[in-house]
Amino acid sequence: MSAKKYFALIAIVTAIFIAFLYFSSHIFGGYTITVLGSIYIFIILAISYNLINGVTGQFSLEPNGFVAIGAYVTAILLISPEIKSELYMLSEPLPLIRDVFLDPSKPFNPFFALLISGAFSALVALTLAFPVFRVRGDYLAIVTLGFGFIIRIFLINNPEISNGSMGLDSIPGFASYFWIGVACLVTVILVYNIVYSRYGRAMKAVRDDEDAALAMGVNTFKIKTLAFMTSAFFEGVGGGLLASSIGSISPDQFTFMLTFQLLIIIVLGGLGSMSGAIIGTILFLGGMELLRPLDQATKHLGPFHGIPGLRMVVFSILLLLIMLFARRGLLGDKEIWDYIKIKKFKES
Amino acid sequence: MDVGFVLQQIINGFSLGSMYALIAIGYTLVYGVLRLINFAHGDIMMVGAFMTFIALGVLTGWNFSHISMPVFFTAVGISILITAFVGILTYVSAYKPLLDKGAPKISLLITAIGISFFLESLFNVIANQYLGGTYQAFYFPKWFSTIIHIGPLTIPVLTIIVPILTLILLLGVLYILYKTKVGIAIRALAFDIYTVKLMGANSNFIIGFVFALGSALAAIGGIAYAMAYPSIDPYMGMLVGLKAFAAAVVGGIGSVTGAVIGGFILGFVEVAVPGFLPELGGWKDAFAFILLIFVLLFKPTGIMGIDFERQRF
Numbered sequence: 001m002s003a004k005k006y007f008a009l010i011a012i013v014t015a016i017f018i019a020f021l022y023f024s025s026h027i028f029g030g031y032t033i034t035v036l037g038s039i040y041i042f043i044i045l046a047i048s049y050n051l052i053n054g055v056t057g058q059f060s061l062e063p064n065g066f067v068a069i070g071a072y073v074t075a076i077l078l079i080s081p082e083i084k085s086e087l088y089m090l091s092e093p094l095p096l097i098r099d100v101f102l103d104p105s106k107p108f109n110p111f112f113a114l115l116i117s118g119a120f121s122a123l124v125a126l127t128l129a130f131p132v133f134r135v136r137g138d139y140l141a142i143v144t145l146g147f148g149f150i151i152r153i154f155l156i157n158n159p160e161i162s163n164g165s166m167g168l169d170s171i172p173g174f175a176s177y178f179w180i181g182v183a184c185l186v187t188v189i190l191v192y193n194i195v196y197s198r199y200g201r202a203m204k205a206v207r208d209d210e211d212a213a214l215a216m217g218v219n220t221f222k223i224k225t226l227a228f229m230t231s232a233f234f235e236g237v238g239g240g241l242l243a244s245s246i247g248s249i250s251p252d253q254f255t256f257m258l259t260f261q262l263l264i265i266i267v268l269g270g271l272g273s274m275s276g277a278i279i280g281t282i283l284f285l286g287g288m289e290l291l292r293p294l295d296q297a298t299k300h301l302g303p304f305h306g307i308p309g310l311r312m313v314v315f316s317i318l319l320l321l322i323m324l325f326a327r328r329g330l331l332g333d334k335e336i337w338d339y340i341k342i343k344k345f346k347e348s
Numbered sequence: 349m350d351v352g353f354v355l356q357q358i359i360n361g362f363s364l365g366s367m368y369a370l371i372a373i374g375y376t377l378v379y380g381v382l383r384l385i386n387f388a389h390g391d392i393m394m395v396g397a398f399m400t401f402i403a404l405g406v407l408t409g410w411n412f413s414h415i416s417m418p419v420f421f422t423a424v425g426i427s428i429l430i431t432a433f434v435g436i437l438t439y440v441s442a443y444k445p446l447l448d449k450g451a452p453k454i455s456l457l458i459t460a461i462g463i464s465f466f467l468e469s470l471f472n473v474i475a476n477q478y479l480g481g482t483y484q485a486f487y488f489p490k491w492f493s494t495i496i497h498i499g500p501l502t503i504p505v506l507t508i509i510v511p512i513l514t515l516i517l518l519l520g521v522l523y524i525l526y527k528t529k530v531g532i533a534i535r536a537l538a539f540d541i542y543t544v545k546l547m548g549a550n551s552n553f554i555i556g557f558v559f560a561l562g563s564a565l566a567a568i569g570g571i572a573y574a575m576a577y578p579s580i581d582p583y584m585g586m587l588v589g590l591k592a593f594a595a596a597v598v599g600g601i602g603s604v605t606g607a608v609i610g611g612f613i614l615g616f617v618e619v620a621v622p623g624f625l626p627e628l629g630g631w632k633d634a635f636a637f638i639l640l641i642f643v644l645l646f647k648p649t650g651i652m653g654i655d656f657e658r659q660r661f
Contacts, residue, residue: 059454131641135648138385142597143644145590146637153634256590260461267458309476312469319462320442327451 010189021181037177039285040184041241046265046277047191048234053263054272054333055195056227057207059137061259062128062144065151066121066232068254070239072155073117075168075249078104083170090159090166097161110174114183114240121236122229129225136210148256155251167250168243175244183241187234192274194230203227207272268322270329275336280329291315352500357623358616363507363576365615366514370569371592372599372607373521374562380538380602381558382447384456388438388463389566390589394582395434396567397574398471399427401486402479412487420489428567435563436556438463444552464586471582483581486574510572517565518608525604530557538602591636598643600650609651614639 025033049063076097079087084098102109132143155162162168175183194200202223205213214220243249261284269280291314296306322330331339371393378386403423408415442459475482492506525531533554536544545551573588574580591614599610614636622629631638643650 131645135644138379138383138601139597139644139648141385142594143637143641146594146634146640149590149637150634153631157630264458264461267454271452271454307473307477309469309472312465313473316462316466316469320459320466323455323459323462324442324445327446327449327455329455 014185014189017181017185021178025177033177035285035289037180037245039281040180041238041245042262042265042281042285043184043278044187044234044238044241046262046269046281047188047274048231048238049262050266050272050274050277051191051194051203051234052227052231054266054270054277055200055207056203056224057272058133058224058227059141060132060144060228061141061256061263062148063231063235063262064254064256064258065148066125066235067239067242067258068148068151068155068251069121069124070117070236071243071249071254072162072168072239073120073236074113074240075171075243076100077102077113077116078110078172078174078244079168079170087168087170088159088163090164092160093163094160104172104174110172110244114237117240118233118236121232121239125229125232126225129221129228133221133224133228145256145259148254148259152251152254155254162251165251167248167252169248171243171247171249173244173247175241180241180245183237187237188274188278191230191234195274199223199226204272264319267329268319268326270331270333272333273329273331273335276329276331279331279336283330287318288315350500353623356501356503357620359501359503359507360623361616361619362511362612363615364619365612366511366608367569367573367576367611368588368592368595368614369514369608369611370517370565370572371589372596372611373518373604374566375593375596376599376601376604376607377534377558377562379596381534381541381555382443382456384443384453384460385593386562387457387460387589388442388467389562390585390587390592391464391467392431392435392438392563392585393566393570393573393589394471394580394585395467396427396431396563396570397486397580397584398475398582399430399567400424400571400574401484401580403427404487405479415487415489417489417491424568424571427571428564431567431570432560432564434467435559435566439556439559444555468582468586475582483579486578486580488575488578492575506572506575510576513568513572514608517568518604521561521565521604524561530554534558587633591633594636594640597650598640600652603650603652606650606652613651 024036028036045063045067052058052060076084077100079101080103081098081101084093088098102113104110104113128147132140132147135143156165158164159166195203202213202218205216205218206220206223210220213223246253265280265284266277267280268283269276269278288311291311294306294310294314295308297308298306371389374389374392375386378384378389400423403426404412404415404420407419407423442463443456446456446459472482475484492504492509494505496503496505496508523531525534533544533549534557536549537551537554541551544554569592570585573584592611595610595614596607597610598613599606599608601607617635617639618632621635622632
């Protein structure tokens with residue numbers, strides 16, 4: 001694809017999506033908008049998680065840690081010192097934590113807060129990369145799972161930084177539906193460009209055969225660390241958006257359940273496929289919302305009542321069935337446009 | 349800090365560690381044979397505890413005030429059988445179809461998480477609809493909580509029984525692995541699954557046996573855990589399961605003895621560190637992973653240090 005065609009394509013996609021964002025906020029009710037907003041945030045998280053897990057093939061289970069870091073950094077940056085000194089009930093906040101403040105009412109400040117959250121997550125990822133990438137495969141998975149866990153315990157046990165298990169609330173809600181959508185679009189375009197850049201190809205080489213990539217002169221440690229940091233950056237940004245759109249955060253939102261959800265999303269869509277991650281997110285969150293009536297005891301479903309908790313039973317059975325039939329996920333490691341190309345090629 | 353206190357902590361550590369050890373053996377067996385982190389294993393342990401509770405309820409007519417020993421052991425036996433069956437069922441329904449078609453390992457991991465969610469939410473619904481609440485108090489014969497005084501130590505009977513039972517079970521598992529025909533088959537399968545299939549061995553039966561054995565041990569671990577913290581809930585297996593997996597990796601995954609050693613170490617650390625440094629008490633749940641990261645940094649194959657390509661168990 002030539003550069004001209006490529007930019008035209010991006011412009012068209014952007015225009016269509018912005019138009020959709022604009023009109024959907026007018027057409028749909030509050031409930032649909034909330035669901036769509038959380039879908040956009042999860043697309044950011046899933047696509048960036050896919051970068052390290054699917055594209056680079058490093059099976060890591062850490063995103064809940066980075067999302068938590070991003071959410072907390074954004075919250076601490078945007079809550080004013082006065083509110084903070086009221087909010088921290090378990091212990092006095094550290095002076096540094098209390099005084100750091102970006103006034104969210106000024107333009108661009110929320111944007112800077114998100115960038116700082118992402119950068120902070122990426123920095124943590126950089127320091128984590130040195131010990132973590134000494135191991136491979138399943139060991140990597142369990143070590144990174146431990147990292148996510150340690151972050152959560154850290155947040156609970158340091159009330160002077162994070163207000164402990166009470167969490168933070170009254171986070172400024174700058175992340176409106178429209179801006180979450182824009183952030184999602186920007187993330188998708190940026191990650192797409194990374195995946196199809198020189199670095200992206202090196203990442204795929206590391207995934208397919210790490211030893212061969214090393215022999216061909218790819219600095220695999222550097223590539224893995226870069227993928228890890230990029231992934232952490234967008235997970236931090238996504239965490240900031242999550243914090244702002246919900247308005248309150250607590251360590252219990254960032255358990256390994258979050259990681260498992262993201263893992264289900266990217267494997268369901270097809271590991272290593274960006275469009276798969278997007279489709280997986282829509283299926284996962286949309287499916288959970290569609291199954292919601294099963295949880296409501298007052299709702300009649302034909303001859304049945306809903307039973308609290310039944311939703312997860314049905315959801316896990318559906319997940320098992322999908323995985324049994326689509327063993328490599330829905331799209332495999334190809335993109336959705338690859339399938340269209342293959343079809344065209346066969347017809348011609 | 350006197351000797352009595354230290355001894356007390358050591359015994360408590362042994363007791364907690366043996367619960368982790370019992371669950372870790374199941375992880376290590378399944379990982380050794382299939383190279384799969386069986387994320388549902390922690391929930392298998394929960395199934396064991398819940399099944400004992402339900403069997404006890406049915407046997408005593410939901411009147412838990414006097415549970416006699418024969419009734420209790422009948423309930424435990426029933427629970428172990430059912431849990432072993434559930435273990436085989438997870439293999440047949442969630443792992444075997446994918447393994448037969450040569451699906452990537454990560455797909456198996458997702459089905460494992462799916463099974464885990466399924467068991468948790470199923471028992472959540474059962475507990476809420478039929479047992480009257482998510483959290484249930486766990487009843488057992490009073491004899492287990494009789495306190496023995498040895499010098500300065502005060503120890504409940506349960507705290508002594510569980511480690512001894514664990515060591516006996518470890519010897520039993522080692523006997524099965526090294527002295528019986530099915531054990532040799534398991535080790536052969538762990539060594540090279542394809543050759544064993546070509547030799548005409550019934551690999552499905554052997555893997556099913558591995559799942560049954562691991563699940564039965566997890567059930568015993570779950571019952572011991574439920575008796576030590578006399579309450580059960582559908583999500584009790586998640587964290588314990590992950591910690592037990594960390595223990596298995598610390599000991600050297602693929603090694604049964606390593607799993608037990610890892611479990612004991614983890615139990616010691618979890619009891620001793622808050623015991624001697626109370627200000628670190630809040631970090632208790634993270635010790636497993638901090639320990640794991642340190643062990644992996646210095647000895648990436650775990651304490652038993654099994655060379656993956658050459659030798660297993």
